[in-house]
Amino acid sequence: xxxxxxxKLSLQPMTNINERSVSNLSAIPKEEYLYxxxxxxxxxxxxxxxxxxxxxxxxxxxxxVPACCTSxxxxxxxxxxxxxxxxxxxFAAAAACASGxxxxxxALGKExxxxxxxxxxxxVDIGIxxxxxxxxxGTNFLYICYDNEAYGNTGMQRSGSTPLGARTTTTPGGKPTxxxxxxxxVEAHNPPYMATACSAYPLDLYKKVKKALSxxxxxxxxxxxxxxxxxxYPTEKTVEMGKLAVKTGTWILYEREFxxxxxxxxxxxxxxxxxxxxxxxxxxxxxxxLSPEVFDEMRQQVEHNIQRLSREEAGxx
Amino acid sequence: xxxxxxxxxxxxxxxxxxxxxxxxxxxxxxxTEIVEQIADYVTDGELASRYIPVESEHSAMAACIGAxxxxxxxxxxxxxxxxxxxxxxxxWAAGARLPxxxxxxxxxxxxxWNTWAEHTDxxxxxxxxxxxxxxxTVQEAYDATLMAFKxxxxxxxxxxxxxxxxxxxxxxxxxxxxxxxxxxxxxxYHLPHAIDTENPCVYGPMTGPADYFRFRWDIERSMRxxxxxxxxxxxxxxxxxxxxxxxxxxxxxxDADVVVIAMGTLGKExxxxxxxxxxxxxxxxxxxxxxFRPFPDLDLAGREVVVIDRDYSFGFGGVVAHSIRSKTGxxxxxxxxxxxxxxxxxxxxxxxxxxxxxxxxxxxxxxxHV
Amino acid sequence: xxxxxxxxRGGQGxxxxxKLLALAAFRDGKYATACxxxxxxxxxxxxxxxxxxxxxxxxxxxQIHEPDLVIVLDxxxxxxxxVLQGLKDDGTVLLNSAHPLPGCNGTCRHVDLTGIxxxxxxxxxxxxxLNTPVxxxxxxxxIVTLPSVEKAIREMFADERNxxxxxxxxxxxxx
Numbered sequence: 001x002x003x004x005x006x007x008k009l010s011l012q013p014m015t016n017i018n019e020r021s022v023s024n025l026s027a028i029p030k031e032e033y034l035y036x037x038x039x040x041x042x043x044x045x046x047x048x049x050x051x052x053x054x055x056x057x058x059x060x061x062x063x064x065v066p067a068c069c070t071s072x073x074x075x076x077x078x079x080x081x082x083x084x085x086x087x088x089x090x091f092a093a094a095a096a097c098a099s100g101x102x103x104x105x106x107a108l109g110k111e112x113x114x115x116x117x118x119x120x121x122x123x124v125d126i127g128i129x130x131x132x133x134x135x136x137x138g139t140n141f142l143y144i145c146y147d148n149e150a151y152g153n154t155g156m157q158r159s160g161s162t163p164l165g166a167r168t169t170t171t172p173g174g175k176p177t178x179x180x181x182x183x184x185x186v187e188a189h190n191p192p193y194m195a196t197a198c199s200a201y202p203l204d205l206y207k208k209v210k211k212a213l214s215x216x217x218x219x220x221x222x223x224x225x226x227x228x229x230x231x232x233y234p235t236e237k238t239v240e241m242g243k244l245a246v247k248t249g250t251w252i253l254y255e256r257e258f259x260x261x262x263x264x265x266x267x268x269x270x271x272x273x274x275x276x277x278x279x280x281x282x283x284x285x286x287x288x289x290l291s292p293e294v295f296d297e298m299r300q301q302v303e304h305n306i307q308r309l310s311r312e313e314a315g316x317x
Numbered sequence: 318x319x320x321x322x323x324x325x326x327x328x329x330x331x332x333x334x335x336x337x338x339x340x341x342x343x344x345x346x347x348x349t350e351i352v353e354q355i356a357d358y359v360t361d362g363e364l365a366s367r368y369i370p371v372e373s374e375h376s377a378m379a380a381c382i383g384a385x386x387x388x389x390x391x392x393x394x395x396x397x398x399x400x401x402x403x404x405x406x407x408x409w410a411a412g413a414r415l416p417x418x419x420x421x422x423x424x425x426x427x428x429x430w431n432t433w434a435e436h437t438d439x440x441x442x443x444x445x446x447x448x449x450x451x452x453x454t455v456q457e458a459y460d461a462t463l464m465a466f467k468x469x470x471x472x473x474x475x476x477x478x479x480x481x482x483x484x485x486x487x488x489x490x491x492x493x494x495x496x497x498x499x500x501x502x503x504x505x506y507h508l509p510h511a512i513d514t515e516n517p518c519v520y521g522p523m524t525g526p527a528d529y530f531r532f533r534w535d536i537e538r539s540m541r542x543x544x545x546x547x548x549x550x551x552x553x554x555x556x557x558x559x560x561x562x563x564x565x566x567x568x569x570x571x572d573a574d575v576v577v578i579a580m581g582t583l584g585k586e587x588x589x590x591x592x593x594x595x596x597x598x599x600x601x602x603x604x605x606x607x608x609f610r611p612f613p614d615l616d617l618a619g620r621e622v623v624v625i626d627r628d629y630s631f632g633f634g635g636v637v638a639h640s641i642r643s644k645t646g647x648x649x650x651x652x653x654x655x656x657x658x659x660x661x662x663x664x665x666x667x668x669x670x671x672x673x674x675x676x677x678x679x680x681x682x683x684x685x686h687v
Numbered sequence: 688x689x690x691x692x693x694x695x696r697g698g699q700g701x702x703x704x705x706k707l708l709a710l711a712a713f714r715d716g717k718y719a720t721a722c723x724x725x726x727x728x729x730x731x732x733x734x735x736x737x738x739x740x741x742x743x744x745x746x747x748x749x750q751i752h753e754p755d756l757v758i759v760l761d762x763x764x765x766x767x768x769x770v771l772q773g774l775k776d777d778g779t780v781l782l783n784s785a786h787p788l789p790g791c792n793g794t795c796r797h798v799d800l801t802g803i804x805x806x807x808x809x810x811x812x813x814x815x816x817l818n819t820p821v822x823x824x825x826x827x828x829x830i831v832t833l834p835s836v837e838k839a840i841r842e843m844f845a846d847e848r849n850x851x852x853x854x855x856x857x858x859x860x861x862x
Binding site for chain 1 (some may be wrong): 370384520
């Protein structure tokens with residue numbers, strides 16, 4: 001038989017993990033489903049996230065990957081860094097492909113996790129129709145969007161998820177419009193579970209993936225994934241950049257179970273007393289020479305989001 | 318069971334007999350009756366398939382790809398703009414070596430909006446790596462759909478198959494239909510490279526030129542092997558169900574001086590024209606081209622050929638006429654007719670033969686001998 | 688080969704009448720095809736359907752240009768469509784009408800299908816059902832047999848009033 005497939009390294013045995021016992025990083029399983037031989041850029045946070053996603057999902061999982069950085073990160077034929085089945089699919093098609101796969105596996109009586117791992121371009125732009133269709137249909141799968149706020153593997157062109165003011169190769173003067181609010185679009189589909197996460201908080205991500213996969217139906221996790229070459233900061237600052245996004249309230253960690261909002265631990269404190277936005281902006285080359293007007297607009301948007309979610313959680317919306 | 322049915326209903330009945338695990342489809346005129354009938358079968362519990370009502374044709378094929386790779390038999394149906402909208406995934410399905418079966422109800426492309434028969438939609442997918450068969454009767458729509466699953470799923474092929482039927486002219490006509498108790502004609506679905514978490518593989522990753530080139534050759538090698546598989550399956554079908562098919566349907570060709578080559582319903586109508594021409598003393602025959610990919614070897618030596626194309630490649634010529642020319646070396650009389658459902662009768666086809674000018678092209682009713 | 692052209696308006700059942708007629712002919716042991724000519728699908732617009740009946744398999748897919756029989760389910764169409772176009776010299780016309788109409792050449796028959804449908808209370812969405820009673824008239828004209836008409840109607844419809852309407856048309860049509 002020919003065709004694009006790769007015989008893979010054998011599976012390692014999996015240890016049973018009690019989710020509640022995972023209170024620190026040392027309790028996360030040692031088994032690796034993403035090996036160190038990735039083709040990721042130095043300091044890549046989306047591959048860090050994928051590592052923890054797969055640790056949470058375990059070996060009975062299939063990853064559906066549209067064109068995105070992970071198309072590259074997984075490695076080039078005939079090598080691979082992956083130790084779960086990975087189905088690569090065209091840019092716009094991930095959610096639809098996962099719909100078919102989820103139905104097929106269910107028809108065969110399997111309980112395999114079907115997980116889409118897609119970038120922001122393949123989610124908020126070209127893939128949003130398929131995403132919307134799959135959520136409307138109630139597909140039993142987990143859709144994860146790792147968001148580096150631009151088309152990363154093609155060299156940082158703007159996407160709908162690029163924030164206001166950010167320079168990309170197609171917005172050399174800074175993006176004139178705001179970041180598309182993907183989460184409110186997904187929320188409008190009333191999924192049983194959705195959450196935000198950030199590469200700098202792997203334990204939070206791990207728990208959210210675990211919880212998502214325990215629920216039947218369409219689940220969604222939106223991960224902010226800082227990108228050193230794209231955002232133009234030193235590779236060793238990747239974790240720090242994620243933490244600053246959360247601490248300044250630019251990125252808010254939360255969960256929604258059946259619509260009910262719960263702000264996640266790291267964001268609770270940040271929302272009460274956010275760090276200055278400058279701390280997050282100043283370290284990133286993509287925001288170089290930001291005009292005071294644009295910066296002010298960004299600050300207002302951050303404040304607005306904090307207030308909106310705080311009020312909603314407090315029940316005063 | 319013997320009944321009468323439309324071409325669309327015949328396709329749906331064959332799909333029911335094949336019992337796919339997953340069907341994903343999006344409605345489009347004139348294919349709608351197929352998906353409506355399948356939805357009825359599923360709702361009534363007559364068909365156990367999981368039916369995914371996708372939001373677009375692109376997603377229909379993407380879902381079929383996911384399901385087929387996931388390990389179950391899959392089917393979809395489309396037409397015209399729907400087929401073109403899924404074009405990217407049509408390539409993907411073949412490249413991923415998935416035995417998906419799709420009915421395409423041939424229809425013209427806009428603008429202007431036109432829902433009638435034309436073959437340009439299917440020919441636009443000519444180079445995707447799909448097998449393509451064109452049918453001429455309601456019974457054949459049923460038989461070809463059933464056989465398509467068996468051919469596609471054969472390990473020597475493992476390529477998707479597109480069953481083409483003319484919009485309205487065949488999709489909506491009622492003719493007699495004999496449905497079959499198919500027994501073990503279709504073996505259980507077995508995809509050697511189905512997703513298996515016990516044996517995790519990466520499918521379709523970044524691939525360098527040398528390996529990519531070899532995968533393309535694998536597709537062509539299977540396409541060549543498919544000729545033999547098609548013959549085997551059509552022979553077995555004839556033995557089991559008594560209806561035989563081949564790469565072409567030849568009618569009064571043995572001693573013919575001039576052969577009409579057409580596809581779909583025009584190929585059946587041509588047989589009536591041949592009878593009329595024979596009554597006049599013109600030794601005509603009809604060769605209805607059924608399989609377009611893989612393209613069959615045709616024996617036309619020493620005959621004149623009239624090709625009717627219900628399609629056109631702008632700036633070049635009729636796709637079938639060119640295929641005949643390049644495969645046989647014969648310069649046919651190329652008639653472009655029936656685009657967008659243009660009415661073409663057996664009298665018109667007889668006139669094409671009577672007034673033939675080998676080596677020339679005519680746009681029927683519009684432009685002579687150019 | 689016997690070729691029939693049916694004129695109706697969208698929603699009046701001309702397409703279904705063609706299918707029923709083909710099915711009845713098929714139950715008579717004949718070969719038959721029924722094909723509507725589709726345009727945009729809209730209620731009230733003039734619609735044409737074609738039926739061919741033969742003892743041999745039918746290979747013709749083109750429209751019927753010289754019918755043996757023209758059926759007009761709605762005579763108001765005759766103001767806008769030349770229903771007699773191409774009718775064979777020895778052809779027949781069947782009109783849904785309580786009275787004969789002037790201007791019909793050849794053998795022109797009429798039967799009040801609307802009245803029959805209303806008498807049986809065969810009304811769907813405010814419109815009388817014409818496609819089942821017309822089959823009875825066609826049986827009277829020996830195009831199909833009455834038992835096959837009844838069989839065909841029962842294959843497609845559960846409501847027995849459709850069969851009664853066909854029988855009523857069979858009785859009413861004068862030949």
